[in-house]
Amino acid sequence: MNAETMSSKHGLAAGLVPTRADWTIDQGWEHYSAQEHATWKTLFERQSRLLPGRACDEFVQGMRDLPIAADAIPDFRRLNDVLMQRTGWQVVAVPGLVPDEVFFEHLANRRFPSGHFIRKPHELDYLEEPDVFHDVFGHVPMLMNPAIADYIQAYGQGGLRAQKLGVLDKLARVYWYTVEFGLVQQKDGLRIYGAGIASSASETVFALDDASPNRVRFDLPRVMRTRYRIDDFQETYFVINHLDELLSLANIDFAPLYAQVQHQPEYAPGQVLPDDVVLTRGTGMYHDARRGGK
Ligand SMILES: C[C@H](O)[C@H](O)[C@H]1CNc2nc(N)[nH]c(=O)c2N1
Numbered sequence: 220m221n222a223e224t225m226s227s228k229h230g231l232a233a234g235l236v237p238t239r240a241d242w243t244i245d246q247g248w249e250h251y252s253a254q255e256h257a258t259w260k261t262l263f264e265r266q267s268r269l270l271p272g273r274a275c276d277e278f279v280q281g282m283r284d285l286p287i288a289a290d291a292i293p294d295f296r297r298l299n300d301v302l303m304q305r306t307g308w309q310v311v312a313v314p315g316l317v318p319d320e321v322f323f324e325h326l327a328n329r330r331f332p333s334g335h336f337i338r339k340p341h342e343l344d345y346l347e348e349p350d351v352f353h354d355v356f357g358h359v360p361m362l363m364n365p366a367i368a369d370y371i372q373a374y375g376q377g378g379l380r381a382q383k384l385g386v387l388d389k390l391a392r393v394y395w396y397t398v399e400f401g402l403v404q405q406k407d408g409l410r411i412y413g414a415g416i417a418s419s420a421s422e423t424v425f426a427l428d429d430a431s432p433n434r435v436r437f438d439l440p441r442v443m444r445t446r447y448r449i450d451d452f453q454e455t456y457f458v459i460n461h462l463d464e465l466l467s468l469a470n471i472d473f474a475p476l477y478a479q480v481q482h483q484p485e486y487a488p489g490q491v492l493p494d495d496v497v498l499t500r501g502t503g504m505y506h507d508a509r510r511g512g513k
Pocket residue numbers: 220221222223224313315316317318319322323332333334349378387391
């Protein structure tokens with residue numbers, strides 16, 4: 220989850236003062252309670268039933284190769300033994316949302332900040348900020364894929380750059396509609412690669428099976444101009460044909476694009492445009508029902 224405006228109960232917005240300048244803390248794996256491990260088990264088993272046939276091949280393979288299982292919240296030391304070997308990434312524990320520049324600095328150095336806390340039993344379905352289940356179950360399997368590993372590091376570098384240019388909101392949309400909520404068209408069907416979907420039981424079904432959302436081919440300037448939802452399912456999902464497409468994004472110089480989109484109007488999350496390559500034009504019924512109809 221990368222919702223910079225979402226309120227946080229454990230990190231930055233909770234007024235937390237960091238012990239270390241990079242906001243990292245020790246995971247303290249030994250201190251997790253039986254209840255916390257049980258919450259992980261519930262979430263893990265629910266997603267493990269839903270994701271076969273819905274998660275992309277790279278996600279399934281990454282999960283298979285990692286010490287991530289139902290019985291306990293993974294120990295980051297064990298995850299990093301595998302992850303470092305495979306793509307040079309490591310997971311570092313943080314209390315919750317951290318300041319943008321801290322976040323980008325970590326990503327630029329192949330360190331993925333993961334919430335150390337896990338949601339409470341009454342928050343199983345919806346959570347205000349990224350917890351260890353979203354970050355480890357949702358993001359880490361994809362960090363085992365070399366293309367994604369390079370892409371997210373480049374995103375970190377790009378984030379530090381975008382911040383200096385004052386266009387962080389535009390770049391955040393690219394991350395949001397790929398790393399968090401991206402879909403990929405495989406030969407055997409549409410699949411999830413976005414962590415925000417992969418860690419959510421309800422959005423896993425909604426993103427692929429529901430008639431309500433739009434599904435549109437990914438287009439960089441189009442995505443840069445499209446606002447996103449931080450409080451509910453996405454109204455539009457963007458589709459790529461292969462994860463390697465993301466790598467080419469990393470090699471495009473965004474500066475001219477930032478300059479171009481700065482003076483162009485933004486798009487609402489549910490808008491479909493004449494130039495869109497539309498895979499599914501959604502009914503919008505889910506969000507209309509929440510808006511109390513149009
Ligand atoms: C746009 C911004 O970089 C983004 O919202 C960041 C902010 N801080 C974060 N902090 C943590 N721990 N995890 C995140 O995903 C993010 N997202």
